[in-house]
Amino acid sequence: MRFPLSDEDRNEMERYQLRSSCVHCFFYVQAEKRCAHEWPSEQQAQWPLSDASEMSLCKEFELA
Numbered sequence: 925m926r927f928p929l930s931d932e933d934r935n936e937m938e939r940y941q942l943r944s945s946c947v948h949c950f951f952y953v954q955a956e957k958r959c960a961h962e963w964p965s966e967q968q969a970q971w972p973l974s975d976a977s978e979m980s981l982c983k984e985f986e987l988a
């Protein structure tokens with residue numbers, strides 16, 4: 925799911941240290957830099973989001 929990011933969104937991400945990227949996900953295989961479920965993750969892997977105008981959320985994201 926993709927949606928636009930506002931300044932308020934980015935400020936809250938920083939203030940509350942929110943995480944949403946593959947690198948923060950339990951299913952991310954760090955050694956192989958890929959999703960264990962083999963989802964395409966180019967958009968989802970984007971991090972940090974401090975300069976991003978939009979972001980993606982994965983329905984299987986599980987905080988590691």
Ligand code: SF4
Nearest residue numbers: 946949959963982984
């Ligand atoms: S489950 Fe989703 S968030 Fe987690 S590594 Fe795979 S694509 Fe990324």
